[in-house]
Amino acid sequence: MIDDHQFLEQFVHEQSESAFGELVRRHIDLVYAVALRKVNGDVHLAQDVTQSVFIDLARKARGMPSGVVLPGWLHRHTCFTASNAIRKERRLKTREQTAMELRALDDSSEPPWTQIAPLIDDGLNHLNTDDRHALVLRFLKQQDFRSVGAALGVSEDTAQKRVSRALDKLRGVLAGRGLMLSATALGSMLAAQTIKAAPAGLANGIISASLAASAKSGAGFAVLKFMASAKLQTSAVIALIIASVAVPVVLQQKAAAALGAQMELLRQQTGRIAELTQEQQQLSSSLAAATSGAALAASSAQINELLRLRGEFGLLTGQLQTLRATGTNQPFTRAEVLASMRQVYVDRVDRVKQFFAANPAVAVPELAYMTDHAWLEELEFDRSQYDPDNRKTLSSVRSRAQLDFASSYLWDALRKYGREHSGQFPTDVSLLAPYFKISVDDATLADWTIVPTASLSEKLQVDEPLVITQKAPIDIENDQRIVVGLKFTQSGMPGRDLWSDTAQTK
Numbered sequence: 001m002i003d004d005h006q007f008l009e010q011f012v013h014e015q016s017e018s019a020f021g022e023l024v025r026r027h028i029d030l031v032y033a034v035a036l037r038k039v040n041g042d043v044h045l046a047q048d049v050t051q052s053v054f055i056d057l058a059r060k061a062r063g064m065p066s067g068v069v070l071p072g073w074l075h076r077h078t079c080f081t082a083s084n085a086i087r088k089e090r091r092l093k094t095r096e097q098t099a100m101e102l103r104a105l106d107d108s109s110e111p112p113w114t115q116i117a118p119l120i121d122d123g124l125n126h127l128n129t130d131d132r133h134a135l136v137l138r139f140l141k142q143q144d145f146r147s148v149g150a151a152l153g154v155s156e157d158t159a160q161k162r163v164s165r166a167l168d169k170l171r172g173v174l175a176g177r178g179l180m181l182s183a184t185a186l187g188s189m190l191a192a193q194t195i196k197a198a199p200a201g202l203a204n205g206i207i208s209a210s211l212a213a214s215a216k217s218g219a220g221f222a223v224l225k226f227m228a229s230a231k232l233q234t235s236a237v238i239a240l241i242i243a244s245v246a247v248p249v250v251l252q253q254k255a256a257a258a259l260g261a262q263m264e265l266l267r268q269q270t271g272r273i274a275e276l277t278q279e280q281q282q283l284s285s286s287l288a289a290a291t292s293g294a295a296l297a298a299s300s301a302q303i304n305e306l307l308r309l310r311g312e313f314g315l316l317t318g319q320l321q322t323l324r325a326t327g328t329n330q331p332f333t334r335a336e337v338l339a340s341m342r343q344v345y346v347d348r349v350d351r352v353k354q355f356f357a358a359n360p361a362v363a364v365p366e367l368a369y370m371t372d373h374a375w376l377e378e379l380e381f382d383r384s385q386y387d388p389d390n391r392k393t394l395s396s397v398r399s400r401a402q403l404d405f406a407s408s409y410l411w412d413a414l415r416k417y418g419r420e421h422s423g424q425f426p427t428d429v430s431l432l433a434p435y436f437k438i439s440v441d442d443a444t445l446a447d448w449t450i451v452p453t454a455s456l457s458e459k460l461q462v463d464e465p466l467v468i469t470q471k472a473p474i475d476i477e478n479d480q481r482i483v484v485g486l487k488f489t490q491s492g493m494p495g496r497d498l499w500s501d502t503a504q505t506k
Helices: 004-014 018-038 042-063 070-085 090-101 115-125 131-140 147-154 156-175 183-193 202-215 219-229 234-247 255-267 273-292 301-326 332-359 365-369 371-380 393-419 429-435
Strands: 448-452 464-470 481-484 489-492
Touching: 004 018, 004 042, 004 070, 018 042, 018 070, 018 115, 018 131, 018 202, 042 070, 042 202, 042 393, 070 115, 070 301, 115 131, 115 156, 131 147, 131 156, 131 183, 156 183, 202 365, 332 393, 365 393, 371 393, 393 429, 393 464, 393 481, 393 489, 429 448
Parallel strands: none
Antiparallel strands: 448 464, 464 481, 481 489
16 A cells, blocks of 8 residues: 555645545544543543644644654654643543552453553653554554564564564563563553544544644644634534635634634524624735735735635625525524535535536546545535646546545455455456445446556555556546555556556546
C-alpha cells in the first residue's frame, strides 16, 4: 500500500484533502486508543485529544523530517496532548492508586488489563526512539514483522529481534512500577487490548477541522480550538456545515469573533439570520477593499473564497425564504437554517448525479454502489472556483466510487476465490462473480482486468505477481489507478505515468 511518506508529501506540496483524509482514516484508531487510555476512559475528552493531534499534524506536516515514522510520532504527540488535557493532580493520584493496587496483587497472578492500561503509554515513552517505534508498529498498529522492518529500514528478522528486545525492556519498566508479568502475557495483552475503534463519523469532522487549521493561522486557529472544545457533533451533515461555513469565514481578518458567536448561537438553538446578514456585509466590505487596492496583500485565492461565500450566502438566503414561505420579518430558527444548509449539499450531489446520467461517457458503473455518505463526503466542498470545467470534481467522484468498490467488494471476492483455489489467482475477472457479497453486473466487472505487476509503474508495485486493475482511465490526467491483489489493495495518485501501459483513455 502507499506509505505514509507519500501521503504526507502530497498533502504538503499539493494541499491534497484526500491524502490527509487517508492519513486520518489510517491512524485514527491508534490515536483514539492511546488518548482513551491516557484520559482514563473519558470518551469525550479522548475525542477532543484525537482531533487536536490531527490538527497539529496538519499544521506541522511541512516541518517533519523525511524519515519520520508517523505512527511513532502520533503516539508520542497523543501522549503529550492528553497529558496537557488533564490536571497534574489527577494524573498523580491515578498513578499512585494504581501502583498501590498492583503491589497488593499476588505475584503469581497476572494483573488484569484495567490495571495495566494506564501505565502502558508512559512505559513506552520511557524507551528509546527505535524501541518505541518497533512496539508501536507491531502492537498498536498490529503490523507483521515484515511491515515493521520496512518502516524501520531493517530486515524482517532484525525487526523481530528488535521487537522482542523492546518488549523485554518495556516489561522491565513496568516491573519498576510494581507491575509483574511475563513477556508472553505482556505481548498478548498489547496485541489484544491496545486498539480501540474510534467512534463512527469522528474522522470526517477531524479531517475538515485539520485541513482548515493547516491553511489558516491566528484567528482561524483560535476558532478551530473553540470548535474542538465544544465537542463537535459527528454526523455527516454537521461536518459538512462546519466545512462550508467555518472554513471560508476564517479567511477574514476580523471575522473570528463573529463566527464564534454564530456557532454558539446555533448550538443553543437561538440562531438568527441577522448574524448571517452581518457576515455577508463584512465580506462585501472586505471584497470592496481588496478590489479597490486597499488590501493588495490579499491573495487571489482569498478573493475567490469571498466570492464563493457570497454566492453560497445568497443561495442559503433564498432557500431559507422558500422554506419560510411567508412575508414576515421574524428571525429564522436553528432548524430552518440547518434544513436549508443541508439542502445546499443535497442539491450539489443531485446536480453531479444528473450530469453523470446525462453524460454516460464520463461515468463509471461503480457509481451505482456509492453510498449517500460517500457522495456527501466527495462533494462537501464547492470546487467551482478552481475547477470551472468540473474535470477534477468528476474525476474525484469516479475514483472514490472505484476505490470503494475495490476495497469493499472486489478485494473480498478475490480473497474468497483464492482461499477456495489454494491461493491461485483467477485467469479472468468474470470468474469472481459468484464470490461477491452483493450482486455485481457484468458491465462493472468488464472495466477491470488482470495484469502482471511488473507491467505497472514503480509507484504501484506490490509483492504479488498478478493484480486486478482498471482497463483504462476516463481522464488520464486526474483519475486514480487502483490495484487489487490477494494481499494488498492500493491506489496511486493521479498522473499520466500511472497509465503508461494502457492503450488510451476510454
